[in-house]
Amino acid sequence: xxxxxxxxxxxxxxxxxxxxxxxxxxxxxxxxxxxxxxxxxxxxxxxxxxxxxxxxxxxxxxxxxxxxxxxxxxxxxxxxxxxxxxxxxxxxxxxxxxxxxxxxxxxxxxxxxxxxxxxxxxxxxxxxxxxxxxxxxxxxxxxxxxxx
Amino acid sequence: xxxxxxxxxxxxxxxxxxxxxxxxxxxxxxxxxxxxxxxxxxxxxxxxxxxxxxxxxxxxxxxxxxxxxxxxxxxxxxxxxxxxxxxxxxxxxxxxxxxxxxxxxxxxxxxxxxxxxxxxxxxxxxxxxxxxxxxxxxxxxxxxxxxxxxxxxxxxxxxxxxxxxxxxxxxxxxxxxxxxxxxxx
Numbered sequence: 001x002x003x004x005x006x007x008x009x010x011x012x013x014x015x016x017x018x019x020x021x022x023x024x025x026x027x028x029x030x031x032x033x034x035x036x037x038x039x040x041x042x043x044x045x046x047x048x049x050x051x052x053x054x055x056x057x058x059x060x061x062x063x064x065x066x067x068x069x070x071x072x073x074x075x076x077x078x079x080x081x082x083x084x085x086x087x088x089x090x091x092x093x094x095x096x097x098x099x100x101x102x103x104x105x106x107x108x109x110x111x112x113x114x115x116x117x118x119x120x121x122x123x124x125x126x127x128x129x130x131x132x133x134x135x136x137x138x139x140x141x142x143x144x145x146x147x148x
Numbered sequence: 149x150x151x152x153x154x155x156x157x158x159x160x161x162x163x164x165x166x167x168x169x170x171x172x173x174x175x176x177x178x179x180x181x182x183x184x185x186x187x188x189x190x191x192x193x194x195x196x197x198x199x200x201x202x203x204x205x206x207x208x209x210x211x212x213x214x215x216x217x218x219x220x221x222x223x224x225x226x227x228x229x230x231x232x233x234x235x236x237x238x239x240x241x242x243x244x245x246x247x248x249x250x251x252x253x254x255x256x257x258x259x260x261x262x263x264x265x266x267x268x269x270x271x272x273x274x275x276x277x278x279x280x281x282x283x284x285x286x287x288x289x290x291x292x293x294x295x296x297x298x299x300x301x302x303x304x305x306x307x308x309x310x311x312x313x314x315x316x317x318x319x320x321x322x323x324x325x326x327x328x329x330x331x332x333x
Contacts, residue, residue, distance in 0.1 A: 038158075042313075044319075137154070139222040
């Protein structure tokens with residue numbers, strides 16, 4: 001359901017890294033957390049412009065696969081938005097360090113996902129069979145990103 | 149070179165069939181302010197960008213926009229998948245079905261086929277980037293019109309995400325424009 005952007009609770013964020021200073025890090029940064037940035041479609045704290053009173057959806061994963069896929073999509077989104085920012089600010093070392101941290105986490109999640117549920121890219125070949133062709137494809141309504 | 153990643157940019161799971169909305173949405177694939185025009189525009193313009201910043205930014209946004217084409221087509225596909233011919237006719241999609249079946253053909257909401265005349269490539273960095281900024285604003289406005297056309301939250305959530313991307317892209321293009329302007333282009 002749609003919720004107000006003042007409702008966001010970092011403590012229950014599904015991407016919260018336990019025991020880390022993640023929340024403080026995010027508060028001090030010009031970028032949002034991967035989860036909130038992803039849900040908003042905009043990682044930049046000061047660039048978000050909601051339409052009318054509509055903000056964004058809160059997505060609730062129902063099982064392990066959904067949770068993993070949603071995290072993976074959130075990190076992938078975050079990497080993309082930082083990518084665009086870094087194209088124009090390549091000397092921003094602090095942001096590049098953050099970028100590398102998220103890339104590492106995305107790679108870890110992607111490996112975990114493809115081992116359990118099939119490849120995300122053609123070169124992920126952990127399974128014994130050629131399962132790249134396996135349904136669901138992302139546009140299918142019976143699987144893929146339907147889970148979240 | 150391009151590599152495919154087997155997930156969407158943002159999750160799409162539309163439960164309710166809505167043929168009229170599918171007809172309207174199609175314009176964000178093959179219409180004047182749509183994602184295909186955006187992707188091809190930046191892809192084509194990247195070759196005359198004068199330095200690393202311009203080359204990388206246009207290339208990277210062009211790539212992202214191709215992912216947005218996939219999202220729009222996914223929405224149209226899911227909104228029409230289980231429609232009967234009678235339902236398609238009633239929703240004004242009879243001609244579309246005659247020409248394309250249930251395939252997703254790049255066209256606007258009137259059925260006009262996609263054309264490259266929707267965008268320009270001038271080889272002039274300021275002219276091209278001004279167009280890119282305008283294109284992002286027009287796409288944002290179209291997303292807002294589309295949001296006003298439905299009350300299905302499954303659809304609205306996705307449109308809000310895509311609308312926000314237009315805002316981000318506009319800001320990046322504007323920064324690049326200002327940077328080149330300052331450099332004396």
